[in-house]
Amino acid sequence: MNLQGEIIKVLNHEITKGVTILDIFIFIIIVAVSVIIAKIVRLNVRRALKEKVPKTTLVTIEKIVYYTIIIFGFIIAIPYIGFSLSGLLVAGGIAGIVIGLATQTVISNLISGLFLMAEKPIQIGDGVSIGDIGGVVKDIRVLSTTIRTWDGIYVRIPNEKVFTSSIYNYNAHAARRFEYKIGIAYKSDADKAIEVIKKLLEEHPFILKEPAPQIFVEELADSSVNLTVKIWAPSSEWYGVKTEMLWKIKVALEKAGIEIPFPQLVIWKGGED
Amino acid sequence: MFGEYELNKEIKEDGIEIKIDGRGKVKNYYRKCKNEEVRKVVAAKEGKLFVVPVEPVNLPKIGIAEHLLIELEEPYIIEPFISDSFYLKFPVEIGVFLVDKKDVERIDIFTQTKQKYTLYGSPENGIICRWWKSAIYEDKPEVKKLEEGIMKVDIKNEYREWVEIKKLVFRAFDMKIFYNSHAYMHSYVTIHKKTMAETAFEGRKPKDMKKSIDIYEAKGIKKLEKKFVMEWGL
Numbered sequence A: 001m002n003l004q005g006e007i008i009k010v011l012n013h014e015i016t017k018g019v020t021i022l023d024i025f026i027f028i029i030i031v032a033v034s035v036i037i038a039k040i041v042r043l044n045v046r047r048a049l050k051e052k053v054p055k056t057t058l059v060t061i062e063k064i065v066y067y068t069i070i071i072f073g074f075i076i077a078i079p080y081i082g083f084s085l086s087g088l089l090v091a092g093g094i095a096g097i098v099i100g101l102a103t104q105t106v107i108s109n110l111i112s113g114l115f116l117m118a119e120k121p122i123q124i125g126d127g128v129s130i131g132d133i134g135g136v137v138k139d140i141r142v143l144s145t146t147i148r149t150w151d152g153i154y155v156r157i158p159n160e161k162v163f164t165s166s167i168y169n170y171n172a173h174a175a176r177r178f179e180y181k182i183g184i185a186y187k188s189d190a191d192k193a194i195e196v197i198k199k200l201l202e203e204h205p206f207i208l209k210e211p212a213p214q215i216f217v218e219e220l221a222d223s224s225v226n227l228t229v230k231i232w233a234p235s236s237e238w239y240g241v242k243t244e245m246l247w248k249i250k251v252a253l254e255k256a257g258i259e260i261p262f263p264q265l266v267i268w269k270g271g272e273d
Numbered sequence B: 001m002f003g004e005y006e007l008n009k010e011i012k013e014d015g016i017e018i019k020i021d022g023r024g025k026v027k028n029y030y031r032k033c034k035n036e037e038v039r040k041v042v043a044a045k046e047g048k049l050f051v052v053p054v055e056p057v058n059l060p061k062i063g064i065a066e067h068l069l070i071e072l073e074e075p076y077i078i079e080p081f082i083s084d085s086f087y088l089k090f091p092v093e094i095g096v097f098l099v100d101k102k103d104v105e106r107i108d109i110f111t112q113t114k115q116k117y118t119l120y121g122s123p124e125n126g127i128i129c130r131w132w133k134s135a136i137y138e139d140k141p142e143v144k145k146l147e148e149g150i151m152k153v154d155i156k157n158e159y160r161e162w163v164e165i166k167k168l169v170f171r172a173f174d175m176k177i178f179y180n181s182h183a184y185m186h187s188y189v190t191i192h193k194k195t196m197a198e199t200a201f202e203g204r205k206p207k208d209m210k211k212s213i214d215i216y217e218a219k220g221i222k223k224l225e226k227k228f229v230m231e232w233g234l
Helices: A002-011 A021-049 A055-081 A085-102 A104-119 A159-164 A190-203 A238-255
Strands: A014-016 A127-130 A133-140 A144-149 A154-158 A167-169 A175-184 A214-220 A225-234 B003-005 B009-013 B016-021 B026-033 B036-043 B048-054 B067-078 B083-091 B093-099 B104-110 B117-120 B127-134 B148-157 B163-171 B183-193 B196-201 B227-230
Touching: A002 A021, A021 A055, A055 A085, A055 A104, A085 A104, A104 A133, A104 A144, A104 A154, A104 A159, A127 A144, A133 A154, A144 A159, A154 A159, A175 A190, A175 A238, A190 A214, A190 A225, A190 A238, A225 A238, B026 B093, B026 B104, B036 B104, B067 B083, B067 B117, B067 B148, B083 B127, B148 B163, B163 B183, B163 B196, B163 B227
Parallel strands: B067 B127, B148 B183
Antiparallel strands: A127 A133, A127 A167, A133 A144, A144 A154, A175 A225, A214 A225, B003 B048, B009 B016, B016 B026, B026 B036, B048 B093, B067 B163, B083 B148, B093 B104, B117 B127, B183 B196, B196 B227
């Protein structure tokens, strides 16, 4: 009985004005419970959304859920250690303005990051050009997007810049088109050249059957009859196909006796008819 | 060619050569198909070699397509509210697997057929498919066994109008391939609209046939979707 009285006496002992040891215990318990609840909720959110949303979005959602619960617990607990919630809100408001001004860019990047995650103009692994930077998207974080440029350099772009720039996403669609301009000599048979190219393109697995390649005479130029070859390929393979086929077309045309001329000019001497 | 073999075997058929031999645990794997040769070293105490037909969407590069589009040589027109059956040919890709009690590992895939890809749907929303052209056969057609398989198609028109079909798209994920001397699949096509149909596969093993190794199941991928919806035209 005496011990119990002693414990109550100790717990009710005021450390500062109006704050007892018991209040401190309650504060710690509330914060600890909110952390435990936050961890449990985060785990369940992860399990529930693992298959449904991309990894980067999931990490963001997890963090928002986790810290919201902890902040909520903290707000409930803070009056126990003598802080008035209204005073805290006023102080928080003033601090918010100061921090807001100081972290304007960070907030802008954060909000842009959230919009990027919602709108999804780019995904991890996509080949993209953002402004004047081109490469493969390696990560989309809350504040920045990282890209490995085509020549292997790591670039971190603030999300605000990503959001306000023109974005070219080369993998957003299943297929994409590229084209070649090929000049053949005036004396060569353009129909035969088209047939040779068509046959060659038919042999390549990644030159799509549909939409079918288009090959046609585009221009009767100064030194050559210019053919245009338009080819559709899977977006993931187009670059390899593009680099491979031009030389193969040149070789196939030469093999078929079709000349690819140098620029030339016919000069007529004065006095000749 | 198709079947289960000990890890000491030489198989030669129609221009394809597969050989696995060696003393003790270290075996040498060799395969020749057309002008392509593959050599690998395998360390195995037990285990078997399986040579089986696999979903024909893996070559020349895995991951390009997950669907097979079969273009019909002649359009097929079906009356409203009737069912019919016919046969198609499909391209065969041959997978070589090492199998023991715990695991299945694919060590090689090859084909004798021409590989060609196409787009089903629009460039914005469509999908890349392995392309193949087949005639329609009333009865089981004769096939080059290591190049072509037989696909039975049970088709049902649930739409109120006549429907013309020029192509059929099948998801590799849903395919159930069986084999004896040749590869075989049994598919279902249900037409819902003039431009929309569903394709699915029969999973029951036909008599005198064996079930092939499913690449997706071998990789531990759970199969949930059972049907593919052709929503960008027939």
